[in-house]
Amino acid sequence: MAAVAVKPTEPEVGKCVCPGDAVLALPETGVVRIGGGLQQEGAVLVASKAGVVRQAPRTGKLWVEPRQKRYIPSAEDAVVGRIIDKHSENYGVDIGAPFRALLPVLAFEGATKRNRPNLQVGDLVYARVESAHRDLEPVLSCTDAAGKASGFAHLKGGTVVEVSTTHARALLSRPPAAVLSALGRALQFEMAVGQNGRVWLDAPSPATVILVANAIQSSEFLSPAQQEHLVAALLRGSSAAAAAAARQRQQQQADGQQQEQQQGSGGDGK
Amino acid sequence: MAGAVEKQHEALLRRSLEAVIVAALHPRALIQVVVQVVAEDGGVLACALNAACAALVDAGVPLRTLCAAVAAAQAPEGGGLLLDPTAAEEAAAAATGTFAYLPLLAASGGSDGARGGGDLQLLASVTSGRLTTDQLLDMVEAARQGADRMAAFMQLAARQGAAQT
Numbered sequence: 001m002a003a004v005a006v007k008p009t010e011p012e013v014g015k016c017v018c019p020g021d022a023v024l025a026l027p028e029t030g031v032v033r034i035g036g037g038l039q040q041e042g043a044v045l046v047a048s049k050a051g052v053v054r055q056a057p058r059t060g061k062l063w064v065e066p067r068q069k070r071y072i073p074s075a076e077d078a079v080v081g082r083i084i085d086k087h088s089e090n091y092g093v094d095i096g097a098p099f100r101a102l103l104p105v106l107a108f109e110g111a112t113k114r115n116r117p118n119l120q121v122g123d124l125v126y127a128r129v130e131s132a133h134r135d136l137e138p139v140l141s142c143t144d145a146a147g148k149a150s151g152f153a154h155l156k157g158g159t160v161v162e163v164s165t166t167h168a169r170a171l172l173s174r175p176p177a178a179v180l181s182a183l184g185r186a187l188q189f190e191m192a193v194g195q196n197g198r199v200w201l202d203a204p205s206p207a208t209v210i211l212v213a214n215a216i217q218s219s220e221f222l223s224p225a226q227q228e229h230l231v232a233a234l235l236r237g238s239s240a241a242a243a244a245a246a247r248q249r250q251q252q253q254a255d256g257q258q259q260e261q262q263q264g265s266g267g268d269g270k
Numbered sequence: 271m272a273g274a275v276e277k278q279h280e281a282l283l284r285r286s287l288e289a290v291i292v293a294a295l296h297p298r299a300l301i302q303v304v305v306q307v308v309a310e311d312g313g314v315l316a317c318a319l320n321a322a323c324a325a326l327v328d329a330g331v332p333l334r335t336l337c338a339a340v341a342a343a344q345a346p347e348g349g350g351l352l353l354d355p356t357a358a359e360e361a362a363a364a365a366t367g368t369f370a371y372l373p374l375l376a377a378s379g380g381s382d383g384a385r386g387g388g389d390l391q392l393l394a395s396v397t398s399g400r401l402t403t404d405q406l407l408d409m410v411e412a413a414r415q416g417a418d419r420m421a422a423f424m425q426l427a428a429r430q431g432a433a434q435t
Contacts, residue, residue: 017429018327018336018424018425019327019335019428020334020336020372020374020375021425021429037332039332039334041375044375046334046375048292048332048333048334049327049330049332049333050429050432051432052432066330067330067431067432068328068329070329070330072330098298099298134297135298
C-alpha cells in the first residue's frame with residue numbers, strides 16, 4: 001500500500017510523481033542526463049518534487065516539472081526583473097528568486113565603458129540568466145550568447161503581473177497557449193513573459209492591459225477550450241475590444257487606400 | 271508560541287524536516303516553516319508534521335521523500351491501543367506517543383517484498399507516560415501500520431495535485 005515497488009528501466013514520461021517515487025533505475029553503463037527535481041539515491045533516480053516527469057526532446061534530459069510559484073534561477077532562462085540597486089559595475093536586480101541577481105552594466109548590445117545603458121532604480125528589464133550556480137548570486141545578461149540584443153532590453157512603461165512558474169512556461173510554449181492566441185486575434189498588446197513567473201504587459205489603453213492581465217491570471221488551470229470561453233466572455237461588451245475593433249477597421253480602410261495607390265505606382269509594399 | 275511543550279514540538283519538527291529536506295541544493299537560503307494550530311482535538315504534533323511536509327511539497331522544496339506521522343495512545347487499565355486519539359483520549363491515556371515514518375524505497379535488489387517493496391523507516395518518536403516494553407513495541411508497530419496508510423494517502427494527494435495541469 002505504501003511506496004512503489006517497481007523500479008522502471010524506462011523513464012515514464014508524463015507520469016505524476018511525488019517526492020520519493022522512483023523514476024528510473026539507472027543502467028549499469030551509459031549516460032543519463034537529469035535536470036531539476038530528480039535526485040540520485042544509489043542506483044535509482046528518485047523524484048524530489050511533486051510534479052510531472054518530462055523529457056527534453058533534443059538532449060533527452062529528464063526532469064520533474066513542479067507547480068510552484070517561487071522561482072529558482074537556472075541558466076538560459078529569460079526573466080523579467082526590476083532594478084533595485086545601481087553600482088559602478090553592476091545593477092542589482094530583483095527577479096523573485098531567493099537571491100538578488102547581478103546585471104553587469106556592460107552586458108548590453110553595443111555597451112562600452114563610455115556608452116553605458118541609462119537604467120534607473122525601479123526600471124524593468126527582460127534579461128537572460130547567464131549563470132545560476134547555487135553558491136553564487138545569479139548573473140544576468142541583456143544579450144544572447146552571441147552578444148546580440150535578441151529581445152532582451154529595458155521594458156518601458158507597462159505593468160507586471162505575477163503567475164506561477166509553470167504557467168509562465170506554458171505561456172512561452174510553442175504552439176502558443178489558447179488564451180494568448182485568442183487575445184491576440186482581438187486585441188493589440190505587447191507582452192514579455194519571464195520564466196520567473198512575471199509577465200510584463202503594455203498596450204495603448206489601460207483597459208486592454210487590465211483585460212489581458214485578468215485573462216492570463218485566470219487561465220492557469222483551464223483547458224484550451226475553457227481558455228477560449230474565458231477570453232470570449234471577457235471581450236464581450238468590454239470597451240477595450242470595441243476600441244480595438246474600431247482601430248482594426250480604420251487600419252483596414254487605410255490599407256485598402258494604400259494598396260490602390262501602390263497598384264497605381266507599382267512600388268513595393270510594406 | 272513560546273511554551274515548553276511548543277518548544278519541544280518545534281525541536282521535533284525541525285529535526286524531522288531537516289532529515290527530509292535536501293538542503294544541499296539551497297546552500298545560502300533560509301527555509302522557514304511556520305505552523306499555526308487553528309483547531310485541535312488530539313494528535314497535534316503528528317498533524318503538524320504531516321501538514322508541514324505537505325506544505326513543503328506544495329512549495330516545491332526538494333525533499334528526499336514524504337514524511338508520515340501518526341499519534342498513538344495507550345488507554346489506561348488494559349484498555350488497548352488507540353491510534354489518532356482525540357484530546358479526551360489523550361488526556362485519559364496512560365501513555366501517548368507520536369511517531370514519524372519515512373516511506374523509502376527498498377535499498378537494494380529483490381524489492382518485491384510482501385508489502386510491495388516499499389519500506390517504512392522510523393524517523394523520530396516522542397513518547398510520554400509509562401509503558402512496558404511490550405506495550406511500547408506494540409505501539410511502534412501499530413503506528414507503523416497507520417503511517418503506511420498515511421504515506422499512501424499523502425503520495426496519492428501529491429501526485430493528484432501535480433496532475434492538475
